[in-house]
Amino acid sequence: MTQAALTHPPAPPAPAAPASAPRGLLRWAADRAGWLGPIGVALFAGILRFWNLGYPNAFVFDETYYPKDAWSLLHQGYEGTWPDSANADILAVPQHIPLTAAPEFIAHPPLGKWVISIGEAAFGLHPFGWRFMTALLGTVTVLMLARIGRRLFGSTLIGCTAALLMSVDGLQLVMSRVGLLDGVQMFFVLAAFGSLLVDRDRTRARLAAVRDAYGGDTVRLGRRPWRIAAGVFLGAACAVKWNGAPVLAAFGLLTVLWDQSGRRWAGARRPWRSMLRRDALPALLAMVGSALVVYVGAWAGWLAAGGKSGGGYDRHWADSRAGLSPDSVLGAPLPQVPMSWVPAPLRSLWHYHSQMYDFNTGLSTPHTYQSNPFSWLVQGRPVSMYWEQVPNGQHGCTASGGCAAQILGLGTPLLWWTACFALVYLLWRWFFRRDWRSGAVLCGVAGVYLPWFQYQERTVFSFYMVVLVPFLCLAVAQMLGAVLGPQGCSPERRRIGAAGAGLIVLAIVGCFAFFYPLYTAEVIPMTSWQDRMWFTSWI
Numbered sequence: 348m349t350q351a352a353l354t355h356p357p358a359p360p361a362p363a364a365p366a367s368a369p370r371g372l373l374r375w376a377a378d379r380a381g382w383l384g385p386i387g388v389a390l391f392a393g394i395l396r397f398w399n400l401g402y403p404n405a406f407v408f409d410e411t412y413y414p415k416d417a418w419s420l421l422h423q424g425y426e427g428t429w430p431d432s433a434n435a436d437i438l439a440v441p442q443h444i445p446l447t448a449a450p451e452f453i454a455h456p457p458l459g460k461w462v463i464s465i466g467e468a469a470f471g472l473h474p475f476g477w478r479f480m481t482a483l484l485g486t487v488t489v490l491m492l493a494r495i496g497r498r499l500f501g502s503t504l505i506g507c508t509a510a511l512l513m514s515v516d517g518l519q520l521v522m523s524r525v526g527l528l529d530g531v532q533m534f535f536v537l538a539a540f541g542s543l544l545v546d547r548d549r550t551r552a553r554l555a556a557v558r559d560a561y562g563g564d565t566v567r568l569g570r571r572p573w574r575i576a577a578g579v580f581l582g583a584a585c586a587v588k589w590n591g592a593p594v595l596a597a598f599g600l601l602t603v604l605w606d607q608s609g610r611r612w613a614g615a616r617r618p619w620r621s622m623l624r625r626d627a628l629p630a631l632l633a634m635v636g637s638a639l640v641v642y643v644g645a646w647a648g649w650l651a652a653g654g655k656s657g658g659g660y661d662r663h664w665a666d667s668r669a670g671l672s673p674d675s676v677l678g679a680p681l682p683q684v685p686m687s688w689v690p691a692p693l694r695s696l697w698h699y700h701s702q703m704y705d706f707n708t709g710l711s712t713p714h715t716y717q718s719n720p721f722s723w724l725v726q727g728r729p730v731s732m733y734w735e736q737v738p739n740g741q742h743g744c745t746a747s748g749g750c751a752a753q754i755l756g757l758g759t760p761l762l763w764w765t766a767c768f769a770l771v772y773l774l775w776r777w778f779f780r781r782d783w784r785s786g787a788v789l790c791g792v793a794g795v796y797l798p799w800f801q802y803q804e805r806t807v808f809s810f811y812m813v814v815l816v817p818f819l820c821l822a823v824a825q826m827l828g829a830v831l832g833p834q835g836c837s838p839e840r841r842r843i844g845a846a847g848a849g850l851i852v853l854a855i856v857g858c859f860a861f862f863y864p865l866y867t868a869e870v871i872p873m874t875s876w877q878d879r880m881w882f883t884s885w886i
Contacts, residue, residue, distance in 0.1 A: 384507040385493030392489040392514035396482040396523045401475035403868050406434050407525045407754060408732035414477035414526045416453060417464035419446055424652030425659030426451045426460075437472055444472060450660040454706055458586035458645040459528035477526035484534040485523025489514050491534075492817050495541040496824055498548070499784055508852065509824035513816055515859035517866045518729075518758035522813040524867070525732065525754070532587040533814045536594055539580035540791055540817075543598060546573035547605050554613040563613030564621045571633060574602060578634035582641030589707065590798065590811070597794030599634050601787065603627055608783070643696075650692050661702065665694035673698040710806050720799040723809045724767055728884050729757035730808050737870050746872035753876065755865040756810040757885065761858040762823065765851065769822035772829070784825065791818040827851060 376383055406414070411434060419427040428449045430436075436443040466479030489510045496506030513519055522530040550568055557566045581598060584591030606626040611618035649659040670687030673694060674680060686694060718728035733754035737744045744750035770792065777785040795815045799807060830851070832844040864871045865879055880886050 380503050381494075381497060384503050385490050385497070385510060388493055388507050388510040388514060389486055389490035392510075393482075393486040395514065395520060396485050399867070400478050400482055400524060401473065403733060403735075403752070403754075404438060404474055405733065406438075408527070408730070410474075410477065410526045413460055413463060413528060414467065414472065415446075416451075416457075417460040417477065417526075418444070418467055418472050419451075420457055420460050420648055421464040421468055422446065423448065424648035425662070426453045426457070442472070448657065450658065450662070452660045452702070452706075454703060454710075455528060455588050456586045456642070456645055457648065458583055459531040459588070461645070461648075462531050462587075463526050474526075478524060481526060481530040482523050485519060485530050488519075488534050488537055488817065491537055491541055492820065495537070495544060495817075496821055498541070498544050499787065499821065500825065500828060502828065505824045505828045508827060509817075509820040511852070512762055512820040512823055512855060515856050516759050516762055516816050516820070517859060517862055518756055518810060518813050519816045520866050521732065521754060521756050522810060527810075528587050529811060529813045532584050532591060533817065535580045535584040535587065536591065536791075536795070536814050537817045539577040539584065539594070539598060540787075542573045542577035542580060543602050543605075544787070546571055546577065546602065547609075549573065550606065551609055551612075554609050558613045563610035563615035564617060566610075566613065567625065568606070568629075571629070574630065574633045575637050577602070578637030579641050581634065582638030583645070585638060586642045586645035590795075590814075593798040594791075594794040594814075595634065595638055597790050599630060601790045602634070603630050605783075606630070646696060650696070661695055661699040662692070663695060664698045665691040668694070673701055676701060708802070708805070711804055712806055714806050714808075716808060717806045718809050719803070720796070720807065722884075723796070723799075723812050724763060724770075726758050726760055726763050726809065727882075728809055729755050730810050731755055732810075733868055735868070742870050744870055744872075746874070748873045750870045751873050751876040752868040752870045753865050754868050755862075755885070756808075757862060757865065758812070758816070759855060759859045759862065760881070762855045763819065765826075765855065766819040766823050769819070769826040772826045773822050776825075788818050788821045788825065791815075792822070 415429050415433060415437075416426045419425065423446070428447050428451045430445050430447075433445050436445050462480050462484070463477055466483075467476045470476035470479060492513055493506045493510035496509040497503050498506075500506065519530075519533075522533070550571070553568055554563055554566065557563070577598065578595075581591060581595040584594060603622060603626055607618050607622040610621050615621050649662060652658045652662075668683075670685055670691075671683040674683050676697075716728065716730040722728055731753060733752070735752040737750040737752055739745065739747055739749055742750070742752070770789070773782075773785040773789055776782040777789055792815060795818065796812065799811070827848040830844050830848045832840045836844075862879060863869070864875070
């Protein structure tokens with residue numbers, strides 16, 4: 348036998364030691380942090396928003412209107428009237444629901460109430476039922492903000508920081524736990540903002556493909572479904588409350604300015620002219636056109652439930668007008684002209700909107716908790732939505748001086764005051780550094796906040812600014828990212844920045860925890876309640 352036959356083949360190399368389970372789990376989590384982080388923050392927010400959601404078992408502030416309107420929409424297609432005893436009848440055991448078919452004049456479009464009705468259809472006309480959808484949308488909004496912040500700033504950490512800040516904002520928590528309209532509108536506005544960000548990224552990718560070919564003057568940007576989606580969401584925001592219209596205008600301007608800057612970046616010699624020729628009209632059709640379709644569609648129940656004589660308020664106004672147009676628009680008188688080519692239900696809807704406009708712009712009835720928009724950013728006059736003085740020995744009160752249970756529409760003070768400084772920082776970044784991210788956030792702030800200053804004589808309330816909360820949290824998160832330090836800075840600079848940013852976040856979370864009893868109607872001693880009234884204007 349030869350030597351070769353006696354020689355055994357060399358042993359294969361030993362397999363590499365498998366990575367330890369914790370290390371593999373960390374690697375798996377790091378690869379999916381873009382979703383795991385936002386989902387984790389959203390779960391935390393959801394616990395806060397759904398915990399004991401049916402308490403208090405009462406109609407909180409304007410819940411005396413919208414949940415009943417939602418129930419009426421669900422069963423009649425339009426808002427009916429209720430007797431004065433309706434609230435007590437609904438909360439009684441056994442329950443009695445005294446809805447009538449007579450139409451009721453309403454001040455806001457129906458979509459927000461349709462959204463509330465989804466929870467009522469699932470869980471009944473009870474506090475948990477009419478608060479379910481606002482709590483769900485408030486939670487989903489936190490998830491959306493984390494993803495939007497990640498896309499906007501290119502950082503999962505900054506996106507999750509913005510979402511965490513919103514999850515511990517008192518105003519957003521309160522408006523997610525009551526059956527009012529503003530939390531629903533916040534969801535639609537933020538969804539529109541996120542859609543426009545996706546549209547911008549996809550448009551830039553198309554422009555990058557031709558940047559070195561023939562420039563940005565002649566390229567056609569093609570179909571843009573995300574811009575249409577933004578129009579759909581903004582139409583929905585307008586169909587919740589009309590103050591979505593200025594946001595539609597602001598975001599429409601924002602998207603065409605992004606087109607102009609994108610064409611300039613792609614080498615366009617005349618980016619303004621190219622934008623006006625190729626992008627302005629498609630943007631108008633995509634956003635305003637789709638918004639209008641959604642807005643009118645939100646009135647489908649009112650339009651369809653008319654029958655021959657019944658239906659919603661003013662549903663048959665045009666039937667006896669011989670085809671004439673309504674006599675006013677936006678409060679301005681108009682001559683009546685033949686308009687029989689417009690269906691009578693749409694002419695009735697036009698007239699109804701004129702009445703709604705007159706009501707909303709002329710509302711000046713004094714209210715204890717009305718406030719001026721100048722005070723909203725500093726939380727000068729929050730709205731007390733629920734108040735109960737609890738004697739010693741009742742509902743778990745053991746304080747000799749009695750207890751209090753309150754729901755106060757107060758944004759977490761330290762967060763809002765920090766946001767005031769953050770907005771100044773963003774203005775500096777946008778004006779002097781031409782930072783488009785700062786400009787995008789400021790556009791959202793302007794569209795939501797500034798239009799309210801034209802209604803100085805109206806009865807308005809600070810809780811309207813829940814729609815502003817996502818943009819304030821993005822502003823604070825961007826400023827904290829700057830505190831953390833830019834990429835490439837020294838490790839010592841990073842450590843100092845991380846410590847500073849972390850302390851600010853911890854202080855905001857601590858401030859939220861301190862005021863948490865006032866957000867959830869927790870029964871606390873009267874002395875503890877007084878300790879939380881930092882200013883007399885909060886009482």
